[in-house]
Amino acid sequence: MRRLRPDELGDADVWRSHLGRKASMRLRLEGDPAHPFTEAVGVVQSVRTDESGTGRLVVVNRQGERREVMLSDVLAAKVF
Secondary structure, three states, X not given: OEEOOOOOOOOHHHHHOOOOOEEEEEEEXXXXXXXXXXXXXXXXXXXXXXXXXXXXXXXXXXXXXXXXXXXXXXXXXXXX
């Protein structure tokens, strides 16, 4: 297990080095002050940077559901 450092969380290249590995992450959740966080657990399937420069990753959970996550919303992460 490796806990990512705060300076690594938003780095698409760091996430690309973990493609195919299981990750657990705490994410910022907008619009609900009573519940400002959520989590994602699954295999890092892809990492991309869109035309605006926003980094995104796709995580696939155990049920095969894909979840796209903005790297700027990742507050903490562990890679297994």
